Amino acid sequence: MTAPVIDLTDVNKEYNAGSLSVQALQAVNLSIDAGEFVAIVGPSGSGKSTLMHIIGCLDVPTSGTYWLDGEDVSTLGEDRLAEIRNRQIGFVFQQFNLLASLSAWRNVELPLAYSGVARRERRERAMAALAQVGLSDRVDHRPGELSGGQQQRVAVARALVTEPALILADEPTGNLDSASTAEILALLHDLHSAGRTMVLITHERDIAAAAERTVSIRDGRLTEELTTAAP
Numbered sequence: 001m002t003a004p005v006i007d008l009t010d011v012n013k014e015y016n017a018g019s020l021s022v023q024a025l026q027a028v029n030l031s032i033d034a035g036e037f038v039a040i041v042g043p044s045g046s047g048k049s050t051l052m053h054i055i056g057c058l059d060v061p062t063s064g065t066y067w068l069d070g071e072d073v074s075t076l077g078e079d080r081l082a083e084i085r086n087r088q089i090g091f092v093f094q095q096f097n098l099l100a101s102l103s104a105w106r107n108v109e110l111p112l113a114y115s116g117v118a119r120r121e122r123r124e125r126a127m128a129a130l131a132q133v134g135l136s137d138r139v140d141h142r143p144g145e146l147s148g149g150q151q152q153r154v155a156v157a158r159a160l161v162t163e164p165a166l167i168l169a170d171e172p173t174g175n176l177d178s179a180s181t182a183e184i185l186a187l188l189h190d191l192h193s194a195g196r197t198m199v200l201i202t203h204e205r206d207i208a209a210a211a212e213r214t215v216s217i218r219d220g221r222l223t224e225e226l227t228t229a230a231p
Contacts, residue, residue, distance in 0.1 A: 003070055005166060005197050006032040006055055011064035013050050013220075024050040026220040028064070034165070037189075037198040039208035042217035049170060051217065052201045056089055056168050057081045069165075086111055090159030094171035096151040098143040098158075105130060105139040108158045115162070129157035133187060149180025156187060167191060170201040185210045 013025040024047050032038050042048045053059040054066060057073060066073045068084065076084070085091075098107045108126040117125070130139050133153040143151050152172060159167055169188060173181040189210060192198045200211055208214045216224045 002034065003067070004031040005034045005036075005069050006030065006199070007065075007067040008054070008061075009065045011054065011061045011066060013047075013054065013059070014062045024220050025054070025061070028220075028222055030215065030222060032197065032199065034197055035192075035195055037192040037200070037210075037212045039200040039202060039211035039214045040217055041202055041205055041208040041214055043203055046203075046217045047220040048201050048203075048217050050220075052168055052170050052199070055199060056091060057084050086114055087162050088164050088166060090162065090164040090167045092152070092155050092159050092167065092169040092172045094174035096143065096148075096155045096175075098151055098154060100143050103140045103142055104135060104146070104154045104157075107143070107154055108161050111158065111162050125161050126157070129161040130154070132160060133157045147180070148176050149183055152176060152180070152184050153187065156184070156191075160191070164196070166197045166199070168199050168201070171203070172200070173202075173204075173207055181207070 008028055008030045011025055011028040012023070015022045015024055028051065040048050040051060050059070054061055057068065060074065069088065073081070099110075105123065105126040108129050109122040112122040112125060127136070127139060130136060133156050135150060135153050135157065138146060138150060143154070146154065167188070172188070173184050176184060185207065188198060188200065198211070200208065202208050205214075213225065215222055
């Protein structure tokens with residue numbers, strides 16, 4: 001039987017500030033198999049972004065275990081964690097995090113530059129990623145020359161350019177109008193249909209409905225799991 005891509009067991013996360021202690025995650029157990037599309041939904045302050053940071057190897061649990069694609073994350077050094085973040089996981093955030101001075105394709109190629117990929121190959125792969133998200137005619141445009149939906153498409157292309165098996169999308173439609181939201185959700189669904197494992201973080205249940213499975217989080221605890229019909 002194939003092991004889950006994401007497997008968290010009794011994960012706790014505590015933040016300390018002076019004499020104050022905040023329990024952001026409490027006894028979280030979550031398994032996600034390869035090729036699943038899972039939404040983690042909860043209100044502001046529920047712990048969903050903390051959970052995403054742990055899944056994305058941007059933070060580590062205070063206690064409990066996290067296995068990512070067969071590796072115990074707690075045993076990994078910073079170099080290996082950085083490699084995982086850059087090559088195995090594609091991140092899409094609410095804030096597009098694009099560099100205003102760079103064209104679309106140069107924003108997309110950045111993860112490859114950090115990996116030491118040759119310049120010609122970087123450009124070719126950036127162009128292919130932008131074509132995949134329907135922006136072949138906007139490759140030389142800077143973020144300020146693009147709509148919000150187009151900027152998020154550039155951000156998705158940047159997440160795809162390293163060809164990761166796992167995509168983490170944290171409130172990816174939070175800054176978009178309804179038409180652009182529908183376009184981004186359709187794009188995420190297409191990426192999932194192509195075989196990628198998708199984790200979508202959101203506070204909106206209608207956005208979470210785009211996933212095959214919904215996991216609810218409140219006060220740092222997973223409270224329920226609902227199976228939803230994929231669009």
